[in-house]
Structures are given as C-alpha cells and as structure tokens.
Amino acid sequence: MTIEFEAPKPIVNQQVMLKTVAENMMRPISREFDENEHEIPWSYVEFMHMAMKAAGGGGGLTVMEEKTSPPAPLLEGEGSQKRPPIGYQKLATQIEMLAWGDVGMYLITPGGGLGAAAVAAAGTPEQKEKFLTRFNSDIPTYAAMCMTEPGAGSDTSAIRTRAVLDDKTNEWVINGEKIFVTGGDKSFTHYEKLGKGFIVVWASIDPSAGRAGMRAFVVESGTAGVKINKLEKKMGIRVSDTAAISLVDVRVPFENMLGSATVEKNNTGFRGAMATFDATRPLVAASGLGVARAALEFLKEKLEENGVKIRYGLPRQKLSNVEREVIDMEIMLKSAWLMTLKAVWMADNKKSNALESSMSKVKAGDVTTKITQKAVEILGPIGYTREFLLEKWMRDAKITDIYEGTGQINRLVVARQILGYSGSELR
Ligand SMILES: Cc1cc2nc3c(=O)[nH]c(=O)nc-3n(C[C@H](O)[C@H](O)[C@H](O)COP(=O)(O)OP(=O)(O)OC[C@H]3O[C@@H](n4cnc5c(N)ncnc54)[C@H](O)[C@@H]3O)c2cc1C
Numbered sequence: 001m002t003i004e005f006e007a008p009k010p011i012v013n014q015q016v017m018l019k020t021v022a023e024n025m026m027r028p029i030s031r032e033f034d035e036n037e038h039e040i041p042w043s044y045v046e047f048m049h050m051a052m053k054a055a056g057g058g059g060g061l062t063v064m065e066e067k068t069s070p071p072a073p074l075l076e077g078e079g080s081q082k083r084p085p086i087g088y089q090k091l092a093t094q095i096e097m098l099a100w101g102d103v104g105m106y107l108i109t110p111g112g113g114l115g116a117a118a119v120a121a122a123g124t125p126e127q128k129e130k131f132l133t134r135f136n137s138d139i140p141t142y143a144a145m146c147m148t149e150p151g152a153g154s155d156t157s158a159i160r161t162r163a164v165l166d167d168k169t170n171e172w173v174i175n176g177e178k179i180f181v182t183g184g185d186k187s188f189t190h191y192e193k194l195g196k197g198f199i200v201v202w203a204s205i206d207p208s209a210g211r212a213g214m215r216a217f218v219v220e221s222g223t224a225g226v227k228i229n230k231l232e233k234k235m236g237i238r239v240s241d242t243a244a245i246s247l248v249d250v251r252v253p254f255e256n257m258l259g260s261a262t263v264e265k266n267n268t269g270f271r272g273a274m275a276t277f278d279a280t281r282p283l284v285a286a287s288g289l290g291v292a293r294a295a296l297e298f299l300k301e302k303l304e305e306n307g308v309k310i311r312y313g314l315p316r317q318k319l320s321n322v323e324r325e326v327i328d329m330e331i332m333l334k335s336a337w338l339m340t341l342k343a344v345w346m347a348d349n350k351k352s353n354a355l356e357s358s359m360s361k362v363k364a365g366d367v368t369t370k371i372t373q374k375a376v377e378i379l380g381p382i383g384y385t386r387e388f389l390l391e392k393w394m395r396d397a398k399i400t401d402i403y404e405g406t407g408q409i410n411r412l413v414v415a416r417q418i419l420g421y422s423g424s425e426l427r
Contacts, residue, residue, distance in 0.1 A: 008086055011093050014055060018094055021051070022101025027389070030102040033239040034392050038231050040186075041105065041239065042193060049110040049140040088279070088344040092286040096337075099290025103396045106287060107240035111135055113183050114404075115143025117280045118200040118216050122258040122272030131218055134195060141195030144187040145216075146178035146245060147202045147273065154409045156202070156273060157211045161247065163203040165254070165261075172217055172257060174203055174225075174250040182403070184243030185228055188221050197221045201247065202273060205261070211270035216258040225250035236395035274354065281357040281404050282343035285364030288400030289337055292364075292371040295393045296329055299375040302382055322378060329371050336360070336367040355417040358410040365401030365410075372397040 007015075025044050033041050098106035112119070112135050119131045135141050152158035161176025178184075178201065187197040198220050206213035219226060225248045232242040254261075259272055300310065303322065310323050319327070343360040346353035372394040376383030383390045401407045416426050 007089075007093060011086065011090050014090070015093060015097055017051070017055065018097040018101075021048070022097055026098070026101030026105050030105070030389055030392065031386070033102075033105065037233060037238040038241055039239075040108070044105055045108060045110060045140050046193070052110070053136070085348045088282070088347040089341065092283055092340060092344045095283055096286040096290040096293070099287040100294045101290075102239070103287050103291050103399075104237035104239035106290070107182060107237060108186065110140030110142060112141075112143040113187075114145035114276065114280060115183075115187060115198060115200045115218075118145050118272070118276045119143075119218065119258060121275035121279055122216050124259065127218070127255070127258060131198065134197075137195040139193060139195045142183050142187040142197040143200065144181050144183040144197075144243075145200045145202075145276070146181045146184065148180045149177055150179055154406060157214070157270065159202055159204060159214065160207075161201065161203040162207070163205050163215065163217060163257070165205070166251070169251070170254045171251045172205075172254065174201060174217060174219070174247050174252065176201070176203060176247050178245045178247070180232065180403075181243045181245055182240060184245055185231060185241040188219075188226060188243075188245070189228060190222055199226075199245070200258070201250075205257075214270050214273065215261070216272060217252055218256040218258065219247070219250060219252055220256075223250055223252065235398065236392070237399055277404055278352075278354050278357045279347055281361040281410070282340050282347070282353075284400060284404050285336065285340040285343070285360040288364040288368035288397060289333060289340065291393050291397050291400070292333055292336075292368040295372045295375040295390055295397075296326075296333060298388070298390055298393075299329075299378060300326060302379055325374060325378065329374060332367045333371060336363045339363050355414060358405065358413040358417070361400075361405065362407055362410045362414065365407045368397045368400045 025047060029041055029044070033039060095106060098109060107113075112132065116132055116135065119128060123131065131143075135143075147156055147159070149159050149161060151160060159176075161174065161178065163172045163174045165171075166173050181199065184199060186194060187199050198218050201217045201219050202214060203217060204213045205215050227246045227248070229244045229246055232244070234242060303309075303326070308320070308322060310326050311319060312327070314323075316324060339356070340360040340363075343353050343356040346356055372390070376390055376394050379390065382388060383394075385391065405413065412426060415421070416423065419426065
C-alpha cells in the first residue's frame with residue numbers, strides 16, 4: 001500500500017465548503033465567543049449539524065466505523081481498483097480547516113467527540129450500533145469522555161472512580177469525581193436544542209487488578225446522580241465547555257459497560273483507553289495545525305502589507321532573518337502535517353499506529369505553540385493587541401500540548417514504542 005499525497009476528491013470538495021464556513025461563520029464571531037466564555041454560538045452549531053448531515057457525514061464530526069464512512073469513490077484513471085477507506089483522513093482534514101476558523105468552535109461542532117471515539121474503540125458491534133447512530137439525529141447531539149480525575153491525569157491507571165455491579169438489578173453503580181471534561185455539559189445537560197447525548201466514564205471494576213480492571217461506561221444524558229459542578233474558566237478554547245462532574249450512586253444498565261466485564265490479565269480495559277487515544281491524538285494534532293496555519297498566514301499577510309515578501313528560492317544567506325524564520329515555520333508546519341497524515345492513514349488502513357499517533361501529537365504540540373508564539377513575537381503590537389485574533393490563537397494553541405496526553409507523556413509513549421519497553425519499565 002502506498003501513501004497518496006493528493007487528497008481524494010470528496011475531501012477536496014468538502015474543504016471548499018468548510019473554508020467558507022470558517023471564513024464567514026467562525027472568524028466573524030470568534031472574538032465575541034472568546035470574550036463571553038461558555039455562551040453557545042447556536043447559529044454555528046445548528047448550521048454545522050445540518051450541513052454535515054447534508055454532506056453525508058452523519059450529524060456532525062464523529063469517529064465512526066468504516067460502514068458509516070464509505071470508501072471514497074474512484075477517481076478518473078484509477079481503473080477498477082478499490083480505493084482504501086479515508087474516514088480518519090477526512091476527519092483530520094475537516095478538523096484542520098475548522099480549527100483554522102476557530103479551534104474552540106471546532107470543539108463544539110456537533111458530534112460524538114472523544115465519547116464516540118471511546119465507543120468506537122472499546123465497544124461491541126451492538127454498542128456501536130446503539131450509541132454511535134444517534135449522531136445522525138435531527139438535532140445536534142454530543143458525547144464526551146471522562147477519564148481525568150483530581151488525582152489522576154497523566155497516570156490514567158490511578159483513577160479512583162468505582163463501578164460495582166448490583167446483582168439484584170443487573171446495573172452498574174458508579175461513584176467518583178471527574179474533571180476537565182471537554183463538552184461534558186453539552187453531552188449531559190438537557191438543552192432544548194440538543195439531542196440526547198452521553199458521557200463515557202472510565203472507572204475501575206476491580207481496583208486490585210490495576211489497569212486490567214479499568215472499564216468505560218456509557219452514562220446517558222440526564223442520568224440521576226450525575227452533577228455538573230462547574231465549567232472551567234480557561235486561557236484558550238474558551239467557547240468549548242470543560243466540565244467538572246461528580247457521580248454519586250449513578251446507575252447504568254449492565255450493557256452500558258463497553259466491551260467485556262471479565263477481568264483478564266491482559267489489560268483489556270486499559271487497552272480500550274489507549275486505542276481511543278491512538279485514534280484521536282492525530283485529530284488533536286490536526287486541530288493544532290489548523291491554528292498554526294491561521295497564525296502563519298496572518299503573519300505573512302501582515303508582513304506583505306509592510307513590504308516584506310518572502311523571497312523563496314534565494315540561498316539562505318541572502319534572506320533576511322524574518323524571511324528565514326517564516327520559511328522555517330512553514331517547514332515545521334508541513335512536516336507536522338505529513339506526520340499527522342501518516343498517523344490517520346494508518347488508522348484508516350487498520351494498522352497499529354500507537355507510535356505515529358503519539359509522534360504526530362508531540363510534533364503538532366511543539367509546532368503549534370512555536371508558530372503562534374513566533375508570529376506574535378515577529379509582529380509585536382499587532383500580535384499582542386486584541387484588535388486581531390493572533391493573540392487568541394497563541395492562547396488557543398497551548399492546549400494541543402496538554403489534553404489527550406501532554407507532550408511529555410506522548411514522548412514517553414514514543415520512547416517505549418521505539419525501545420520496546422512497557423509502561424512499568426519506562427515511566
Ligand atoms: C481544556 C482541557 C480539556 C480537557 N479535556 C479532557 C477530556 O475531555 N477528558 C479527560 O478525561 N481529560 C481532559 N483533560 C485533562 C487532560 O487530559 C489532563 O490535564 C492531562 O492528561 C494532564 O494531566 P494532569 O492535568 O493531571 O497533569 P499531571 O499528570 O499532574 O502532569 C503535570 C505535568 O507533569 C508532567 N508529567 C506527568 N507525568 C510525567 C512523567 N511520567 N514523565 C514526565 N513528565 C510527566 C506532565 O506532562 C505535566 O507537564 C482536559 C484538560 C484541559 C486543560
């Protein structure tokens with residue numbers, strides 16, 4: 001199998017539509033919703049739900065199995081050979097473009113988010129059918145994933161949330177505390193304009209088994225015992241809600257536990273969590289790179305307005321320092337995007353991508369942070385003033401390096417994969 005560098009036609013066509021959305025629907029309200037944290041831009045949410053549905057992507061952005069994301073049609077000259085699936089590539093490309101518009105707003109694009117990704121990675125075919133099809137609903141619907149706890153962030157195996165089976169009712173009873181849940185409010189709280197979403201809660205069914213005892217539970221919106229305690233006030237991505245959630249005697253049906261209830265020595269539960277991240281880390285990378293591209297394009301535009309046009313093709317020593325910096329930023333951006341494309345291509349082709357997935361996230365985290373900061377630095381006051389969005393992009397960028405595994409943690413994953421160490425051998 002070869003990697004194609006040219007985007008398939010369905011992706012190219014969709015990009016045209018998404019660029020229009022990013023330019024005309026996201027950018028004009030970007031500042032307003034940054035300054036009014038937690039308000040919901042309903043016009044964007046409702047439009048995107050309808051538009052993505054009409055484009056055949058289900059209702060919004062959701063990581064799904066190939067059957068809901070059909071292979072791209074053949075292009076002219078491809079003969080009778082079948083095109084490989086492009087579900088993740090399409091998603092990454094969509095996300096990059098939406099994040100170019102506004103990364104916080106991309107995060108509130110209707111769809112299953114990390115919650116659906118967990119169902120796709122750890123659920124049975126019946127669970128996928130039951131929980132993933134709801135994003136095709138007539139109104140925008142969300143899902144979120146709750147892993148992080150006050151005492152468990154990078155070390156996910158330290159989670160203390162417990163799920164105990166009540167033999168009499170055949171229900172799981174969940175107790176615990178979850179924090180920093182992206183989209184937790186929209187996925188759980190009843191909003192008239194939203195469909196019935198869910199949160200996926202990671203808990204232990206057997207603390208003595210460590211990672212092998214970890215399981216994910218689908219907790220439907222409105223379930224008794226779940227409380228949204230607060231929405232975080234943040235540095236960036238402020239239009240995206242980040243919830244702290246408590247669970248007290250929360251009862252869910254037996255079949256809402258994703259995968260198998262048997263605790264085996266082979267870490268089944270933890271593997272489900274890791275499989276979720278393998279799928280979604282390149283998508284986080286793509287979102288960061290959209291922000292970086294926005295900053296880089298803005299930088300070049302402002303430099304040109306000030307008479308600085310990059311003279312591509314000249315020997316390096318003949319370029320000005322600013323020209324060299326811009327070219328280096330373009331190299332960083334392109335290489336990070338290529339790494340991201342490789343990781344999603346592997347996911348689409350059902351190849352194990354733990355290494356490439358974490359690599360793409362590390363690289364994108366670095367590149368996005370560096371490019372946005374450098375752009376502010378080079379433009380000085382233009383970069384610092386709230387008159388333009390560049391200072392916001394610099395604030396929005398940092399999260400790329402934090403959620404779904406920090407830069408340090410993903411570097412550890414990369415090192416373990418390359419050196420052949422287990423999690424306990426290299427930590
Ligand atoms: C805006 C936002 C949205 C989020 N969304 C979600 C979500 O939807 N669902 C969810 O479950 N979580 C979410 N998170 C949580 C996020 O995944 C965690 O913040 C992240 O995993 C880091 O965990 P921590 O905050 O506990 O930091 P810690 O684990 O305490 O780490 C603190 C620092 O130490 C470093 N460090 C830790 N261990 C090591 C090590 N072994 N080697 C080297 N360095 C190390 C880390 O890299 C970091 O720099 C979100 C966080 C934010 C800020």
